[in-house]
Amino acid sequence: MNLILFTAAETAQPLPCTDRRAIHLLQVLRRREGDTFDAGLINGPRGKGTVVAICPESLTLSFVWATEPPPLDPIILIVGLPRPQTARDILRDATSLGVAAIHFVVTDKGERNYANSTLWASGEWQRHLIAGAEQAFDTRLPEIAHGSLLIEAITTLTPDATRLALDNYDASGPLSSQSLSAGAIALAFGPERGWSNAERATLRGTGFSFGHLGPRVLRLEIAVTAAVALMKAKRGLM
Amino acid sequence: MNLILFTAAETAQPLPCTDRRAIHLLQVLRRREGDTFDAGLINGPRGKGTVVAICPESLTLSFVWATEPPPLDPIILIVGLPRPQTARDILRDATSLGVAAIHFVVTDKGERNYANSTLWASGEWQRHLIAGAEQAFDTRLPEIAHGSLLIEAITTLTPDATRLALDNYDASGPLSSQSLSAGAIALAFGPERGWSNAERATLRGTGFSFGHLGPRVLRLEIAVTAAVALMKAKRGLM
Numbered sequence: 028m029n030l031i032l033f034t035a036a037e038t039a040q041p042l043p044c045t046d047r048r049a050i051h052l053l054q055v056l057r058r059r060e061g062d063t064f065d066a067g068l069i070n071g072p073r074g075k076g077t078v079v080a081i082c083p084e085s086l087t088l089s090f091v092w093a094t095e096p097p098p099l100d101p102i103i104l105i106v107g108l109p110r111p112q113t114a115r116d117i118l119r120d121a122t123s124l125g126v127a128a129i130h131f132v133v134t135d136k137g138e139r140n141y142a143n144s145t146l147w148a149s150g151e152w153q154r155h156l157i158a159g160a161e162q163a164f165d166t167r168l169p170e171i172a173h174g175s176l177l178i179e180a181i182t183t184l185t186p187d188a189t190r191l192a193l194d195n196y197d198a199s200g201p202l203s204s205q206s207l208s209a210g211a212i213a214l215a216f217g218p219e220r221g222w223s224n225a226e227r228a229t230l231r232g233t234g235f236s237f238g239h240l241g242p243r244v245l246r247l248e249i250a251v252t253a254a255v256a257l258m259k260a261k262r263g264l265m
Numbered sequence: 266m267n268l269i270l271f272t273a274a275e276t277a278q279p280l281p282c283t284d285r286r287a288i289h290l291l292q293v294l295r296r297r298e299g300d301t302f303d304a305g306l307i308n309g310p311r312g313k314g315t316v317v318a319i320c321p322e323s324l325t326l327s328f329v330w331a332t333e334p335p336p337l338d339p340i341i342l343i344v345g346l347p348r349p350q351t352a353r354d355i356l357r358d359a360t361s362l363g364v365a366a367i368h369f370v371v372t373d374k375g376e377r378n379y380a381n382s383t384l385w386a387s388g389e390w391q392r393h394l395i396a397g398a399e400q401a402f403d404t405r406l407p408e409i410a411h412g413s414l415l416i417e418a419i420t421t422l423t424p425d426a427t428r429l430a431l432d433n434y435d436a437s438g439p440l441s442s443q444s445l446s447a448g449a450i451a452l453a454f455g456p457e458r459g460w461s462n463a464e465r466a467t468l469r470g471t472g473f474s475f476g477h478l479g480p481r482v483l484r485l486e487i488a489v490t491a492a493v494a495l496m497k498a499k500r501g502l503m
Contacts, residue, residue, distance in 0.1 A: 029482050120487050125479075163481040203498035240494075240503045241363075243401040244267050249358050249490055256478075256491035257498050260441035265478045265495060 028055075028161045030065045030073060033090075038068070041085035049086050052078065066090055067166035069157070099127040099167050101211035102258055103188070105180045107134040107218030108173070109247050111144040115155050116248040121169065122159025124255045127211070128170040130180035135226055137218035142174045177215075177226055181233045188213050190235040193250060195242075197227055202238030203257045212258050216251060266293075266399045268303045268311065271328075276306070279323035287324050290316065304328055305404035307395070337365040337405050339449035340496055341426070343418045345372040345456030346411070347485050349382040353393050354486040360397025360407055362493045365449070368418035369411040373464055375456035380412045415453075415464055419471045426451050428473040431488060433480070435465055440476030441495045450496050454488060 031048050042049050052058045058078050066076035066088075074092035104121060108114070108131045121129055133142060146152055156168045172180065184190065187210035191202060194217065215235060222230070230237075240253055259265040269286050280287050290296045296316050304314035304326075312330035342359060346352070346369045359367055371380060384390055394406045410418065422428065425448035429440060432455065453473060460468070468475075478491055497503040 120484070123481065123483055123487060124491075125481055162484060165481065201498065201501060201503050203503055204501070241497065243361065243363055243403065245361055246358070246400060249361060252487055252490045253362075253494035253503065256494045257503060259479065260439065260495050260498065263439060263442070265439050265441055265491065 028158075030067045030161050030164045030166070031076065032067045032069050032157050032161055032166060034069055035071070038088070038090050041082070041087050043085050044083075052086065053081070065164070067096075067160075068092065069160075070167055071095060073164075073166055096165050096167060099165075099169060100125045100259060100262075100264070102126040102255060103184065103211055103213045104129045104251065104255075105177065105213060105215040106131050106247070106251070107137045107177075107216060107222075108132065108139075108141045109218065110138070110141060111146040113247050114141075114144075114146060114152070117251050118152055118155035118171070119159040119162070120248060120252055121255060122156045123163040124252065124259070125163065125165065125167075126169050126255060128172075130175065130183070131171075131173040132175055132177045132180050134177060134218045135223035136220035147173050178229055178233075181213075181229070184213050185211055187211070190230075190233065191215070192222070192230045192235040192237050193217065193240065193254060194222060194227070194237040195239050196221075197237040198239035199237060200239070202240055202254055203261065205236055205238050207258070207261055214251075214254050214258065216247060216254075219247070266396075268305045268399050268402045268404070269314065270305045270307050270395050270399055270404060272307055273309070276326070276328050279320070279325050281323050282321075290324065291319070303402070305334075305398075306330065307398075308405055309333060311402075311404055334403050334405060337403075337407060338363045338497065338500075338502070340364040340493060341422065341449055341451045342367040342489065342493075343415065343451060343453040344369050344485070344489070345375045345415075345454060345460075346370065346377075346379045347456065348376070348379060349384040351485050352379075352382075352384060352390070355489050356390055356393035356409070357397040357400070358486060358490055359493060360394045361401040362490065362497070363401065363403065363405075364407050364493060366408040366410075368413065368421070369409075370413055370415045370418050372415060372456045373461035374458040385411050416467055416471075419451075419467070422451050423449055425449070428468075428471065429453070430460070430468045430473040430475050431455065431478065431492060432460060432465070432475040433477050434459075435475040436477035437475060438477070440478055440492055441499065443474055443476050445496070445499055452489075452492050452496065454485060454492075457485070 072092040080087040192215040310330040430453040
């Protein structure tokens with residue numbers, strides 16, 4: 028946790044000592060009354076927090092906000108719903124890399140039960156976004172959708188977005204050799220068993236090109252990190 | 266586990282049913298007597314295994330070997346010794362990406378106790394290499410060194426190797442903008458608290474250039490995956 032994030036409502040009241048942020052402030056950062064720390068308002072400015080008082084059951088904090096961080100990179104991920112543990116890693120790591128949105132979509136060859144995981148039902152997924160943003164020293168969280176169909180996710184894309192799908196069978200070349208427009212970049216990753224032929228036709232029919240990451244079989248979370256890194260490098264950011 | 270790896274000695278004797286590979290064959294792949302599966306000899310050929318007999322306490326397997334996979338990519342990682350859980354992820358994921366070697370080095374600002382972890386003392390580290398190779402459908406494992414000094418790792422590099430260090434302070438530009446020679450690529454990653462000034466001088470004095478992965482603070486394992494992907498893309502492999 029390089030930056031500690033709060034909602035606006037949370038900054039207006041004492042922080043219970045059982046809260047993960049209070050535990051981090053007291054036990055990891057060893058902050059005492061009067062000490063400051065790096066803080067941020069979710070989707071708002073970064074700034075400094077001060078530990079005003081440490082009571083037995085809560086911390087009183089005050090905040091001074093500075094400027095807002097830059098917008099997220101216009102990279103939109105479309106990911107065939109993976110097993111919950113993989114989804115957790117992607118939520119955290121893709122947020123830390125600064126993508127703007129992730130759509131976890133139902134696919135023909137995916138395991139539909141994954142959509143019913145407590146990860147999604149309980150709202151736990153939001154926690155992993157916050158962890159990723161805190162790691163990256165950012166306040167901004169990507170937009171998340173889960174459980175919609177591939178075609179529904181595609182229809183949210185702007186017309187000028189570059190559309191690239193990962194596929195080892197239909198790829199015309201390495202992912203990094205695909206050319207980019209000046210607008211957003213959509214990256215689509217199939218489920219563990221890959222895209223169906225119907226999905227490949229849908230992707231082609233909606234303007235997607237296919238690229239590969241080489242012959243080695245990568246875990247989905249590694250493929251996502253690699254693909255996002257390649258896109259950021261093509262834009263001169265990495 | 267996309268490919269199940271064995272040592273030559275292991276292929277000459279029954280496989281105990283408590284072995285992770287026997288459990289995978291019987292319970293995940295649901296193989297029965299006469300069924301085949303994808304197998305590999307560590308650092309040797311890939312081929313097919315056959316379940317010859319399932320006895321109460323062991324499996325009898327036979328093997329037919331085909332060709333050896335291509336050599337690993339000439340990418341050498343030098344990594345400031347990280348906490349054991351991070352090292353586990355890097356061992357597995359960098360192996361799946363196909364790097365040739367990883368040196369986990371003692372650094373000025375690193376936590377020296379990490380070198381005494383049971384991960385290294387017990388030989389557990391080898392398990393993560395095998396998991397990474399099995400994921401990637403490869404038999405080849407990278408060379409691993411741990412606990413040596415930064416300068417010792419550097420002296421193992423060939424003179425023609427491109428030498429790139431990750432550093433947000435001294436970087437001359439994005440990592441992907443650095444030019445590569447035709448030979449090997451060495452990528453150096455500091456510990457959590459970064460390189461010391463003495464280490465920066467050592468790196469510069471031994472031909473390293475500094476590149477960055479952007480202003481966002483990334484977990485080390487994400488930075489490693491991103492940097493390896495960028496190098497593979499520059500070679501036309503991703």
